[in-house]
Amino acid sequence: MSDIYDLVKRYPWLPSLKTYYSDIALKNPLDFISEIFSSNKSEELESRVLNLFNDAFNKIEHLSEYELDEINIYVYLILRILLYIINDKILSNRIANIYSKTTYNELNKENEYNLYYIYQDLNLKVIYEEQPFVYKKFVVKEQKEIFKTNFKISFLDYLKLASNLKDEYRKLVNNALLQGYVYIKPENINRLLQEHVRKKLLIQNNEVSSDFEKFKERLFEIHEFKKLYTTITKIWESKKEEFEYSIDITFKEGKDYSGILPPCIKEILSKAQEGQNLVHTERLFILWFLNSLKYPEDKIINVFSTLPDFDREKTAYQVKYAMKKGYTPYSCKSLKSYNLCFANEYKDPICLEGYYSRMQDEQKFISHPLKYIEVKEYRDSKKLKKTKNQSQDQK
Amino acid sequence: MKSFEYLKRRFKEYYKDNKEKIPLVSLFDQREFGFIPWDQQIRMIRHMGFATRDNLIKHLINNGPRHVYSSGSLYLNPENKDMKNKSYLGCDIIIDIDVDHFYTPCKEDHDIWYCKECGKNGKGMVEKCPNCKKSKLKKLNWICEKCLNVAKKEIIKLIYDFLIPDFNIDIEKMKIAFSGHRGYHLKIEDNDLRTLSSDERREIIDYITGEGISYEILGLRKMGDNIFGFSRETIGWSQKINRKIEEILKKTNIEIETLLSDKRTFNLNKNFIENLLNYKNNFLNIIESDNMNNWTLVNSNLNTWYKFLGAIVEEIGIEVDVPVAIDIHRLIRYPGSLHGKTGFKVQELNPNDLDDFNPLDEQTEKLDPIVFVSKVQTIQKLEIIESDVPATKIKGETFGPYKLGDKIEIPHHIAVFLLCKGVAKSI
Numbered sequence A: 001m002s003d004i005y006d007l008v009k010r011y012p013w014l015p016s017l018k019t020y021y022s023d024i025a026l027k028n029p030l031d032f033i034s035e036i037f038s039s040n041k042s043e044e045l046e047s048r049v050l051n052l053f054n055d056a057f058n059k060i061e062h063l064s065e066y067e068l069d070e071i072n073i074y075v076y077l078i079l080r081i082l083l084y085i086i087n088d089k090i091l092s093n094r095i096a097n098i099y100s101k102t103t104y105n106e107l108n109k110e111n112e113y114n115l116y117y118i119y120q121d122l123n124l125k126v127i128y129e130e131q132p133f134v135y136k137k138f139v140v141k142e143q144k145e146i147f148k149t150n151f152k153i154s155f156l157d158y159l160k161l162a163s164n165l166k167d168e169y170r171k172l173v174n175n176a177l178l179q180g181y182v183y184i185k186p187e188n189i190n191r192l193l194q195e196h197v198r199k200k201l202l203i204q205n206n207e208v209s210s211d212f213e214k215f216k217e218r219l220f221e222i223h224e225f226k227k228l229y230t231t232i233t234k235i236w237e238s239k240k241e242e243f244e245y246s247i248d249i250t251f252k253e254g255k256d257y258s259g260i261l262p263p264c265i266k267e268i269l270s271k272a273q274e275g276q277n278l279v280h281t282e283r284l285f286i287l288w289f290l291n292s293l294k295y296p297e298d299k300i301i302n303v304f305s306t307l308p309d310f311d312r313e314k315t316a317y318q319v320k321y322a323m324k325k326g327y328t329p330y331s332c333k334s335l336k337s338y339n340l341c342f343a344n345e346y347k348d349p350i351c352l353e354g355y356y357s358r359m360q361d362e363q364k365f366i367s368h369p370l371k372y373i374e375v376k377e378y379r380d381s382k383k384l385k386k387t388k389n390q391s392q393d394q395k
Numbered sequence B: 001m002k003s004f005e006y007l008k009r010r011f012k013e014y015y016k017d018n019k020e021k022i023p024l025v026s027l028f029d030q031r032e033f034g035f036i037p038w039d040q041q042i043r044m045i046r047h048m049g050f051a052t053r054d055n056l057i058k059h060l061i062n063n064g065p066r067h068v069y070s071s072g073s074l075y076l077n078p079e080n081k082d083m084k085n086k087s088y089l090g091c092d093i094i095i096d097i098d099v100d101h102f103y104t105p106c107k108e109d110h111d112i113w114y115c116k117e118c119g120k121n122g123k124g125m126v127e128k129c130p131n132c133k134k135s136k137l138k139k140l141n142w143i144c145e146k147c148l149n150v151a152k153k154e155i156i157k158l159i160y161d162f163l164i165p166d167f168n169i170d171i172e173k174m175k176i177a178f179s180g181h182r183g184y185h186l187k188i189e190d191n192d193l194r195t196l197s198s199d200e201r202r203e204i205i206d207y208i209t210g211e212g213i214s215y216e217i218l219g220l221r222k223m224g225d226n227i228f229g230f231s232r233e234t235i236g237w238s239q240k241i242n243r244k245i246e247e248i249l250k251k252t253n254i255e256i257e258t259l260l261s262d263k264r265t266f267n268l269n270k271n272f273i274e275n276l277l278n279y280k281n282n283f284l285n286i287i288e289s290d291n292m293n294n295w296t297l298v299n300s301n302l303n304t305w306y307k308f309l310g311a312i313v314e315e316i317g318i319e320v321d322v323p324v325a326i327d328i329h330r331l332i333r334y335p336g337s338l339h340g341k342t343g344f345k346v347q348e349l350n351p352n353d354l355d356d357f358n359p360l361d362e363q364t365e366k367l368d369p370i371v372f373v374s375k376v377q378t379i380q381k382l383e384i385i386e387s388d389v390p391a392t393k394i395k396g397e398t399f400g401p402y403k404l405g406d407k408i409e410i411p412h413h414i415a416v417f418l419l420c421k422g423v424a425k426s427i
């Protein structure tokens, strides 16, 4: 077993940070930053923070370095301050995702004793049972798949960690609840902790108040900090665009489809870009939709790569499976029932007013997002012709 | 209106005569209170707080309100109108089971609807007019022992199939009450549970109702032409489903057929039922065994199974009023107060009282919600002002059905009931 000092170094978000490293954790952020940047650790710290941002900017899925020393604690604390100051949703999500995913991987390497301590430190009501407990069993023909675990977590703590994930697998109704506890494998608790850590890094800062500006000003008086901040924001400025357009919808060579997507798709794509969680139905829909546009497999997978729980292998498998099966994406009616229709929010005229069908000589409503694309494409091509004609006229 | 004045007087008297018996809810001074007075226009007076029970009783005696509520939530300043300044501290878990929200066969006898659009009328539970498909309906919903029993069974299921075995909730922390009309509510008073957010509550309710269940995650598989079901050892809902299937298969063939072909629930086709019956004993063996779970039936595809399992889940799940359960600012009826639509008392119950409790004919006096039975037989004269009034059976005696204009002579408690229901006036 590692001692708790070491665990806190590995996982600086543990509550014990305040007890064991009270000298750092309880300090006023301004003092902390000015002290740390004038210490001999300054250089190493800066380089690690920069690397971390670079990993995120280069869309690497896991941090390339994660040292388990005291500086790791500083990295975490500085990261929170930086994200708060930079105040950019896409960037924050990106960093929070990559950082928390690394946390998840690290946690999965821990032995059960350490995990138990970590859960205790977080004040989770987790019980470790000496004998592993069979909580799920699949029997298909001769094959048996048995799920056992030594861990169980009180349903209250489970809900507090999981209810925001909105994922079928994590719904209480699909889990092994007995006598107040959910039987769960440690990697699944760790997955919940990943989300916990992710949220810890996303300190919402909706209103830019004068206090915020003052705080920022004071921080910038610390020269090294300002330098670090400037370096990061500069790179971000140049990379930002790449992120915003990272999901290109050109599925036929050279053709740009981003302008002809229906609101329901746009909404999910922008959520994915921001690195927000997608619920199961959103995932299926986007997958089937892009697939029916014959969107290339690797590009579909990339759409999911920004999600907090992205797992390349699993996603690749699911995408392949869906492609093989060729499911039809949901209709507008189903999307409406899932609250995934965003026609009103986007005030989209095609969705709201429908289109005029020449063939049937009548007003028709969009009943399927794929139909939307067809209509939109047709309209745009006509517009294009018009402007072309107009410019010819002018000649 | 005359009858409102009359009822208000009677309600005031009740509170005066029973002031010692009105219970004190826990953390009384942190609750928000709400009242609906006897006005033509229904309006709720909210955001009231009382420092002591005596103050509340005084208010009840002075005003004799039509309905009395207190919050499941706790606030630092319950009387503050602004949610922010109210300072929310937490909220009890409240689960409301009300016959209003689900079908019972007896509604065909006693729930009357009238279409304001086309004038058609009928009995039973309808959402919109079967004739013109509009939903401008006037409804007269009644009660009987049967539907109140269904509601009671749901509460018992909730406690003994879910809250105790799955959630391990201490029975001492559960407060149950008959609502005074068509249902029951159950309140869990527990400091940890009080901190749950609305989303987290929704997860509990989804568990209790079976909403969002995924058969695949629980282990249903299709491999070639075979369908593999749930294993007995999988903890949670799949076990409940297996147990229910077992229970159904142990019925007689005729019973199974009636159940599974019921249009309102299973609504399965003849083929599936026939195959199931042929395979019944095998299937029972498989369900009861640890190592087999091939559920393949002749001619059964995955869709039929989904339908079958869907109906099973409905049977197991509890009929809960979901919005009430996830709303953390909702008010519920105060125990011991009177329900303005019936004149019945909101009766607090211990889980142990539930089995024998019979709201319309209760033998234990202190649990009796019918409070307006006079010691000396007094007869009251009323005139019916509604075109059709279903029969009412209270305390073993049946009154009605009545028609518009009927002049009737009835005992006091029935008179209060009919006046509260708004179907009669004093003459």
Ligand code: SF4
Binding pocket: A262, A263, A264, A265, A331, A332, A333, A335, A336, A340, A341, A342, A343, A351, A352, A366, A367, A368, A369, A372
């Ligand atoms: S109307 Fe259809 S296409 Fe348009 S946003 Fe809604 S679901 Fe999507």
Ligand SMILES: [Zn+2]
Binding pocket: B115, B116, B117, B118, B119, B120, B129, B130, B131, B132, B133, B134
């Ligand atoms: Zn009608």
Ligand SMILES: [Zn+2]
Binding pocket: B104, B106, B107, B110, B142, B143, B144, B145, B146, B147, B148
């Ligand atoms: Zn009934």
